[in-house]
Amino acid sequence: MDAPVDAGVVAELAMKGMLSSLYAAIKPDGIAVVAPRGKRTFAELHAGANRLAAALRRAGLGPGDHIALLCPNTPEFVEVLAANLRSGTRLTPINWHLSPTEVAYIVADCQAKAFIAHADFAAAALASVTDRLQLKLAIGGAIEGFGDYAAALAAEQPDDPPEPVHGGTMMYTSGTTGRPKGVFRAKPIIVPPAWGPGTLKGYERNGDVNLCCGPGYHAAPLAFDVTQPLNAGITIALMEKFDPEAWLKAVEAHRVTHVHMVSTMFQRLLALPEAVRRKYDLSSLRFVLHGAAPTPPEVKRAMIEWLGPILYEYYAASEGGGNFYIDSAEWLAKPGSVGRLDPAFGTRIIGEDGRDCAPGEIGAIYFQHSPVARFEYFNDPGKTQEATLDGGTHFTVGDMGYVDEDGYLFLTGRTAECIISGGVNIYPQEIDNELVKHPAVLDVCTIGVPDDEWGEAVKSVVSLRDGHAPSDDLARELIAFARERLAHYKTPKSIDFAADIPRSEAGKVQRRQVRAPYWAGRVKQI
Structure with missing residues (x-):
């Protein structure tokens, strides 16, 4: 660690947004930012x-x-x-x-x-x-x-x-x-420095490097890979675009200790030949934070087996709320969970009847508004009101999920993505999580498509790993694979193949975009 600093001085500088003055004084020539197009001490x-x-x-x-x-x-x-x-x-x-x-x-x-x-x-x-x-x-x-x-x-x-x-x-x-x-x-x-034991990241001011491999304009990389290391006086290494082997090179070259990632990045890393993955020294890594989109359990398990128990998952929203974290050991005991629901933070799972859901029941996830940093949608009181509950004490961003008997939260999808087939709600993320386990599947997006009898039918759009080609036989194999793992009504009725699945920079699958061609000329409430 660097020389001790006065806690009162740190608090005062943090309140004014002036923490960089501290690091300019104690390590002026240290590298604050390094990027392909320049750097700053x-x-x-x-x-x-x-x-x-x-x-x-x-x-x-x-x-x-x-x-x-x-x-x-x-x-x-x-x-x-x-x-x-x-x-x-x-x-x-x-x-x-x-x-x-x-x-x-x-x-x-x-x-x-x-x-x-x-x-x-x-x-x-x-x-x-x-x-x-x-x-x-x-x-x-x-x-x-x-x-x-x-x-x-x-x-x-x-x-x-x-x-x-x-x-x-x-x-x-x-x-x-x-x-x-x-x-x-x-x-x-106001984000205080996350130094040492008792903080989520446990930064050490002397030598730690936080890699930003996602776009800084997105809420999660901005918070976890730019603002937090900036306020802690940690070197920020920037990538302009994620590439799996370039990521490996960056971790080795900069001796990266901390990084925030999304599920898509994991999948692209795991798709590299094992010889490529083993070519780089990743031993400096000790904290890999991930979230923003659900990670299929098989993908996360493979990452833990590769990197060790250094994966930490969070669940929250740009609007705030959440406070769900789960480390690797806890996740291995509860695979698929994003953490335990802590009643102190006020998160609720609410069903269509407006009541709090019992364990195992799927409902809408409502966060409690922060008493000190309450949000509203700018210039849109209608949207703000639409997202709130109980006079504004809680809000939702449309995520669905359930808690198990031990209070662990599992995500199942979003209300706007819900497939309604024969009056039954089907949550596509559950289906995606199973199909991606098939050795031929690289990525998958399950959607509801028009069906004259049932209203909607379940269809999965799949992109394949190298060495596999679309075919009717493979489609039937994937449907059978899903049927072995899912309730019959959740099993895809059909499979389409695509070169890739569109995702946002945050790694969230763009179901609306995938679904649109199937609903052209038809009406679906989304």
């Missing part, structure tokens, strides 16, 4: 954040004003976040996979007064300019009408802000049931 990151904070003030932005950021995983992304945290502003990182029209919607909807965009996404940036913007900066190249990011920072002094105020973020939902909406909190969430 702790001193450089702190000075850059101060310079940008000054540029924001000069442009007229103050506490409560919004900044939109359209940027890949580059050092500037972290720098903008660090500046935001000390400026009292709200930062909205935008998914750069979106179309220019979709980006423009978010820039306008979040009422951004500053827009910082990377030249890689110039077309989307130009389509998103509004009269409200008081500052427009381009990173990594020119964008017409935008000032140069590096020049704007060079014009300011690196001194600490005179009155730093802790800022926050306003993330946008994925929009699977309509336009994405901002998750707004009147008060920011």
Whole structure:
């Protein structure tokens, strides 16, 4: 560990969003951020954040004003976040996979007064300019009408802000049931340093490295792989795009200790030839956090067998709530669970009749609103009301699940994904979890398709591993495989094959996208 630091000083700096000043003082030449397109020492990151904070003030932005950021995983992304945290502003990182029209919607909807965009996404940036913007900066190249990011920072002094105020973020939902909406909190969430025993990650300030292999604009990588290591003074290694062998190389090269991942990444790693997987030294890893989308039990078991009992799973939502964690040992005793339901956090499983479900009964998962960081959907009180229960004490994001007799939570899918066949609710995640165990299956997405007799019939769309080819015989084999493991009514009636299964950057299967062609010209409530 580095030299001890005064706990009171740390708490004061955390409240002001100024923790980077501590690390700039005690290890100025240490690497704070390393990425394919550059790096920052702790001193450089702190000075850059101060310079940008000054540029924001000069442009007229103050506490409560919004900044939109359209940027890949580059050092500037972290720098903008660090500046935001000390400026009292709200930062909205935008998914750069979106179309220019979709980006423009978010820039306008979040009422951004500053827009910082990377030249890689110039077309989307130009389509998103509004009269409200008081500052427009381009990173990594020119964008017409935008000032140069590096020049704007060079014009300011690196001194600490005179009155730093802790800022926050306003993330946008994925929009699977309509336009994405901002998750707004009147008060920011203050993240203290996660050092040593008693904290989830147990960072050691001297030598630990947190790898960010997912997009920083997504809530989970932003929280677990950028904000937490930033506030703890840990080196952040950025990947711009996940590639399984590149991930192995990064872990070995940077001696990565901590990383957040999703199920799809696990599956792609496990699909590598064993000789490739064994070629790299992964011994530095001691904490692999995963969540965002359910991981098939067979996939997770294989990862534990490979890496050891260092997998830690969480379940929560961008809106907050959750507080479910399960380590490898506990998960092996309760495979498929995301952790034990703790009544102290107020999570409830509620059935269609509005009552709390008994153990084993599937219902909608409702989280208790945070008393200190309560959220609402920005400019959409109707959506906020729709998601809440009991006068607003609880909210749901549409996830379904059940708890067993021991209080462990198991996810079964989402309400919008529920298949209703002959009046019976069928949750597709259960079917996916079984089919993916077949040695020919790489990925799977189960959906409901139109059926004149039953309303919907269960269909699984499957992508295959190398060495396997689609055929009627294989389809019948997969159906028989599922029937051995599932209730008859849950067994797919048909199998289609696809080159790949579309997933979000968070690893969530895009069932709506897979389902759409089958319902063209028909109506399904989703």
